[in-house]
Amino acid sequence: MKILYSLVAVVLLFAAVSCNKKADKKTEESKKASEKVVPELKITIDSSGISTFYQSYPKLVKFQNEVLALYKKNKSTQLWLDNRGVVEYANTLFNKYKGLDQEGLKANFPYNEKISPIFEHTAENKLSQKDTDLMITNLYFYYVQKVSGVDEKTTRSLEWLLPRKKVNYQVFSDSIYKKATISDDKKSKMFSQYYKLRDALHRYREIEKKGGWKTIETAEDFKSLKLGDSVATIGQIRERLYITGDLKENNKSNICDSTLIKGIRTYELHHGLTPKNIILPEHIAELNVPVSDRIKTIIANMERCRWIDPELEKGKEYIEVNIPEFKLYLIRNHEIAFVSPVVVGRAMNKTVIFSGMMNNIVFSPYWNVPPSIIKSEIKPGMAKNKNYLAQKNLEWNNGAVRQLPGKNNSLGLVKFLFPNSNNIYLHDTPSKSLFERENRAFSHGCVRVGKPRELAIELLKQDPSMTTERIDKAMHAGKESWYTLKKKIPVYIGYFTAWVDRDGNLNFYKDVYKRDESLIKLLTEE
Structure with missing residues (x-):
């Protein structure tokens, strides 16, 4: 009987193995059959289709040449879609776009109401597959333009003549074509100061979320505060310095002690002020600049960093x-x-x-005196005093004036x-x-x-x-x-009116030529 049971067990085992093999074979054949049934997605996107797209979405027409070249390189087929829908690379792009605020920029794509449903699924994407792919491609070039800074023509109008970082759209086109990673985390891609200011922006926005800092109040006849003085204003100054790290701790004392004076000196050093041992109205005015204004200054200088070729600092x-x-x-x-x-x-x-x-x-x-100074200063001086040139150590030199x-x-x-x-x-x-x-x-x-x-x-x-x-x-x-x-x-x-030094300290400087306001306006109006 034992032998009979053993033989039955062996037969059953072989039968089970045989069935499993047949089942696995059927599953594999079924899988292969299903793979053969679904053809690879191929959407034709040629020049006529692209031209029609820009007729419907004219605010993106500035990208048309780059888009045409890119699709031609990709054999006039889609870039961002496959059988399963939008590829992961496109989602990465959209997340980068939505994160532009972290770069001090506004995420205001001209057709945001069209691009968002593709990714957020809060509304139905009513675009055709062709227009969906084209819309994502235009989002890519929009993103590239934003993170590269305003164009060179604009920076020249802002009197910025330093060598610009060149925007090579062909490189970005290759990045799309090869499905490379969309990232600006490699420090070599941007002027290094950019990343330091970006960190400062995040820190100051956290301060803003917590309510920023209160306005320091002083008496109408306020002139100065010195070591040993005791007044409520001291406690307000102490709290303000603690928020930005110029004081490491806040004991909430209303007495002006050496710790507070040291904190003020640190603040002075990082705000273009000459260190003193007293607190003056000019200090209070600086301390009362709202955190929102400091954030705008940081953003303006991040934009300037986008214009700098990172090769310069190498x-x-x-x-x-x-x-x-x-x-x-x-x-x-x-x-x-x-x-x-x-x-x-x-x-x-x-x-x-x-x-x-x-x-x-x-x-x-x-010193070869410029014609403008000869006209505005030297000639009037000579008219009043015949010895003007000799007294100023000046002489005529081939029809011009020079100083010895x-x-x-x-x-x-x-x-x-x-x-x-x-x-x-x-x-x-x-x-x-x-x-x-x-x-x-x-x-x-x-x-x-x-x-x-x-x-x-x-x-x-x-x-x-x-x-x-x-x-x-x-x-x-x-x-x-x-x-x-x-x-x-x-x-x-x-x-640069905001700059992080090599010790990691954020410094603010007076906008002596009043250039920040126009730049902030340009960035916020886009």
């Missing part, structure tokens, strides 16, 4: 001047090698935002040349007291350097023959002499 040696900060930096091997205060052009004679290549240093320079070398020369004892059509250069000045002021917009447009001797020494370190003694002698020779740099040095003159 140079081994270059000079950068930030006009609102009134400072010059020499960057060498990605580190700050030298810093100097500067004086820039007044509002009527704005220093131009541009770049050049420094090639010469001129010691004991002549010397310590009283308007260019001081040295100038740094980077040829440009704006006739802008860096130079020394006899008016040293101007560098002690907070607002240093006083020049006719050129950039006056607070530490010109030190800058010359730093730039000429690479040349052993140009010792400090030789540089000093050339600066005081009373006779003009030129030195040609062995390697030209890029000079970038920019305009």
Whole structure:
């Protein structure tokens, strides 16, 4: 009996295995059959279909050439749809678009009511498959345009002449075609300051969500607060500084102690103010700027960062001047090698935002007086005083006027040349007291350097023959002499009213040329 049961068990086992094999075979055949039944989705999207699309959606026509080229490259077939519907790559794009607010931009696609139902399923997508694919493609180019910043024609109208980051639509087209990842997280894609300001934007928006900060109230006759003073205003200042991290803790005391003074000095350093040991009305005015305004300033400067070619900061040696900060930096091997205060052009004679290549240093320079100054200042002076030229150390030179070398020369004892059509250069000045002021917009447009001797020494370190003694002698020779740099040095003159420094501190500077408001208006009206 045991043998009989064993034989039955074996037969049943083989039968089960055989049945399973047959079932698996049938399942596999059924799967293959179903795969064969559903053909690959293929939607023809040719030039005539694209032309018809733009007749219906004219607000997107600026992308037509790029879209035509892209579909032609893809053999006039769809890019974003398959048998299962919208591909995951398209959903990633839409999420990036919806997240533009995190980049300080508005997500206002011209046909938002058409694009949203494709992804959000809150309403039925009434577009044809062809128009659905075309709408997503236009969303892609819209997104690219937004994250790349306003066009070069617009930035030029805003007097921004620094080298622009080029928008290569062909590269983006290839990205779609190859289904590459839509991401701006790789730091090399943008000017590094952009990412730092984006982090600051998120932090300040969190402050705004929590209610921002209250307006600090002072008495009508308020003049100053000093160490030891006790008044309710002190507690308000303490709370305000704590919110932005200028004070690490808030003991809620109404007494002005050393901790509070230290916090105010930190605040001053990060807002373009000269550190003092007292609290003045100017401090209260700065502290009372609403968080919403600070956010707008950050957004404006994020936009400026979009215009900067990230390749610029990869140079081994270059000079950068930030006009609102009134400072010059020499960057060498990605580190700050030298810093100097500067004086820039007044509002009527704005220093131009541009770049050049420094090639010469001129010691004991002549100053060739611009025709505008001859007309507005020198000729009226000569009319009143026949000895005007001699008293100002000026002379006629081939029909023009120039100032002789010397310590009283308007260019001081040295100038740094980077040829440009704006006739802008860096130079020394006899008016040293101007560098002690907070607002240093006083020049006719050129950039006056607070530490010109030190800058010359730093730039000429690479040349052993140009010792400090030789540089000093050339600066005081009373006779003009030129030195040609062995390697030209890029000079970038920019305009940033918000900037995160290398220690991670967010700094705000006065908008000396009133450029922020027009830029914010441009960004919010789009």
